[in-house]
Amino acid sequence: MDTMSDELPHPERAEIRIEAVLQALADPVRLHYVRELDRIGTGVACGAIELPVTKSTRTHHLRTLREAGVVRLRKEGTARIATIRRDDLDARYPGLLTAILSAEN
Amino acid sequence: MDTMSDELPHPERAEIRIEAVLQALADPVRLHYVRELDRIGTGVACGAIELPVTKSTRTHHLRTLREAGVVRLRKEGTARIATIRRDDLDARYPGLLTAILSAEN
DNA sequence: ATCGTAGTTCGACGAGTTTCGTAGTACGGT
DNA sequence: ACCGTACTACGAAACTCGTCGAACTACGAT
Numbered sequence: 001m002d003t004m005s006d007e008l009p010h011p012e013r014a015e016i017r018i019e020a021v022l023q024a025l026a027d028p029v030r031l032h033y034v035r036e037l038d039r040i041g042t043g044v045a046c047g048a049i050e051l052p053v054t055k056s057t058r059t060h061h062l063r064t065l066r067e068a069g070v071v072r073l074r075k076e077g078t079a080r081i082a083t084i085r086r087d088d089l090d091a092r093y094p095g096l097l098t099a100i101l102s103a104e105n
Numbered sequence: 106m107d108t109m110s111d112e113l114p115h116p117e118r119a120e121i122r123i124e125a126v127l128q129a130l131a132d133p134v135r136l137h138y139v140r141e142l143d144r145i146g147t148g149v150a151c152g153a154i155e156l157p158v159t160k161s162t163r164t165h166h167l168r169t170l171r172e173a174g175v176v177r178l179r180k181e182g183t184a185r186i187a188t189i190r191r192d193d194l195d196a197r198y199p200g201l202l203t204a205i206l207s208a209e210n
Numbered sequence: 211a212t213c214g215t216a217g218t219t220c221g222a223c224g225a226g227t228t229t230c231g232t233a234g235t236a237c238g239g240t
Numbered sequence: 241a242c243c244g245t246a247c248t249a250c251g252a253a254a255c256t257c258g259t260c261g262a263a264c265t266a267c268g269a270t
Contacts (some may be wrong), residue, residue: 019133099201100198
């Protein structure tokens with residue numbers, strides 16, 4: 001087979017904007033999703049994390065997180081594997097992700 | 106004279122919600138305002154910071170920041186003095202404010 | 211080839227936000 | 241008492257966002 005490319009567009013590290021990151025994580029559904037992603041560990045299929053919304057809404061939220069530069073999505077067969085872009089976010093906004101994810105309430 | 110009360114409702118430290126803080130700071134106008142507040146130092150009149158919006162819009166944004174628990178507003182004569190609630194935010198979400206405010210771009 | 215699973219795309223709808231202008235309140239000075 | 245300054249309150253218009261269902265694509269298994 002050929003090299004499997006990523007296909008989905010992600011912002012470069014330098015292109016990540018703080019407003020977009022904050023906007024993305026301000027939504028309860030997305031914040032919950034990213035927290036679960038962080039708790040479970042990296043490399044989880046999109047649908048493996050239960051959300052109180054339909055599939056299409058989840059797709060919408062995942063795209064928002066991806067376009068903001070918070071998560072990276074790659075195809076793996078019929079699934080999408082989501083990982084938090086911790087290295088990029090930590091490099092660009094040190095302490096931000098830790099502060100948000102460790103906020104319990 | 107009598108004790109001058111605060112009058113404007115602010116959330117208690119324990120009542121501050123991370124979603125509200127992120128939502129508040131996700132807006133470019135509000136983020137700029139808080140950054141200016143941080144740069145100039147505490148205790149600045151509302152109107153002293155220039156914004157590309159009208160007065161009534163600024164009032165709206167200030168209320169959003171106040172209700173989210175990001176700034177404290179107190180009356181001083183005819184002016185409103187705005188201060189960042191750094192102590193409360195640092196206690197509740199350590200590192201968050203620093204990370205956001207020090208993000209240059 | 212057919213079926214099921216995983217996820218996307220495309221409108222559409224309702225709710226909330228940002229913005230403004232105008233009118234109003236409150237305080238301080240002259 | 242009057243005026244100016246500082247800000248708030250109240251709609252209204254334009255826009256964005258979260259949500260859904262239905263239709264679609266892509267992959268893997270039988």
